Amino acid sequence: MNMPSLKEAKKRTDKRVETKTYKKENKYQELLKNKTFYIKTYGCQMNEHDSENMIAILKEYGMKEVKDYEDADLIMLNTCSIRENAHNKVFGMLGRIKHLKGIKKDIVVGLAGCMAQEEVVANEILNKYKWMDFVLGTHNIHNLAEIVYDSFKDRKLKIEAQSIEGDIIENMPADRQNKYKAYVNIMYGCDKFCTYCIVPYTRGKQRSRNKDDIIKEVKDLIKEGYKEVTLLGQNVNAYGKDRNDNYNMANLLEDVAKTGIDRVRFMTSHPWDFTDDMIDIIAKYHNIMPSIHLPVQSGNTRILKLMGRRYTKEEYLDLFYKLKDRIPKVAISTDIIVGFPNETEEEFNDTLELVNKCKFDLAYTFIFSKRVGTPAEKMKDNVTLEEKEQRLYKLNELVNKYALENNKKLEGEIVEVLVEALSDKEGFVMGYSDTNKLVNLKGEEDLIGKIVKVKILEAKTWSLNGEYVE
Ligand code: SAH
Ligand code: SF4
Ligand code: F3S
Secondary structure: OEOOOHHHHHOOOOOOOOEEEOOOOHHHHHHHOOOEEEEEEOOOHHHHHHHHHHHHHHHHOOOEEOOOHHHOOEEEEEEOOOOHHHHHHHHHHHHHHHHHHHHOOOOEEEEEEHHHHOHHHHHHHHHHOOOOOEEEOOOOHHHHHHHHHHHHHOOOOEEEOOOOOOOEEEOOOOOOOOOOEEEEEOEEOOOOOOOOOOHHHHHOOOEEOOHHHHHHHHHHHHHOOOOEEEEEOOOHHHOOOOOOOOOOHHHHHHHHHHOOOOEEEEEOOOHHHOOHHHHHHHHHOOOEOOEEEOOOEOOOHHHHHHHOOOOOHHHHHHHHHHHHHHOOOOEEEEEEEEOOOOOOHHHHHHHHHHHHHHOOOEEEEEEOOOOOOOHHHHOOOOOOHHHHHHHHHHHHHHHHHHHHHHHHOOOOOEEEEEEEEEOOOOOEEEEEEOOOOEEEEEOOHHHOOOEEEEEEEEEOOOOEEEEEOO
């Protein structure tokens, strides 16, 4: 048993990060081969990519993926802790799985991902979910085969989710869900400690991968036919700051662009670390997409300060306008939290005012959710849930209005789309534009995997309809 500890998770030391190499262990193969598995993924792109690693590891041992959890020998939930409702969904699903395990005693059930790293969750599982087989933390993904093997051998609950600052594991296989677009981790963890956020505790300290490993991964993806990479991290603009080798995000963006891959994206950008050099590089290389996710969280400086975001409303706006000014046709999206503890009506109105100024292409909006162990958990809050819901509703109306307005501007324009799949509607295909807008167009399978020019005919709030030009 290696239980997570909130106290340990909060620690940051200058202990050096080790880069380790994943290796397959043949001794697990015999027992695991031909067993079936089902993985359900919650949360962000990081978690999706972790699932791609886990799926590939299990397949390497001869296991087979099934689409329905009721058909699986191994059921695994790759979980997210970011908000209360993510939690609730997982516990709801565990209820259904418990029922199944009552009927099919031989199945193995495991929980991985960010919830596995929460002390409160691990304790709850230890006390009330003894029927489960394992809990595997975010620092232990490379040990998946071992814990699954042990679980099939003896069905005692095992918890491997110690809170450590974390290492970097290279060479893990990935079974990518998309054939044309790939996620590439460039860093792990986060040291920003925004006061509402649980990620620094569930993912450990900020660790940037070696640039040569990243570039090699991108070059290999090109050879495999990939057209687009998204460089992933909680705070990608801070890439390299933990390495002291004078190589930063601007350098990395440039080197990735120079590999010649058709499209480069990156997320998420924290405004604090966005440098002028980065802006120059994004503007200079046509294969770095003009699409930036730049979470603002609030339009009020007092709230931003309480959130620990390290910028004022004015500083955010300066950066926003600079990006708009220097990167032709850039689309900017954001994240916003309403109902932070004691947020007043006026402070919320500042957020609306900022949205009115920025007219974001897209905004993900959330009601503040109290996370155990974060500083914001202890903050007094006199705003009722009803009030918070009303604010969210009002904000969404505004955000949707601007999403549609931005899309409308594209009517009649020609945009480049990487077609990635058949659309739900028969005779149509779908893909994303350079500015990351979902585009549906008439077309057949032969367009899939190609970057084509599309004339936009009709704009909706969440998507565009267009016709193939060339
Ligand atoms: N690293 C990214 C964000 C990752 S979490 C960044 O700093 O921008 C994605 C989004 O979830 C955040 O931007 C924030 O808007 C939201 N979020 C995080 N913690 C939250 C909480 N406790 N309650 C509500 N929303 C939260
Ligand atoms: Fe959370 Fe802030 Fe880190 Fe983003 S930068 S993951 S919001 S602590
Ligand atoms: Fe959720 Fe963990 Fe991602 S908390 S948002 S899965 S980093």
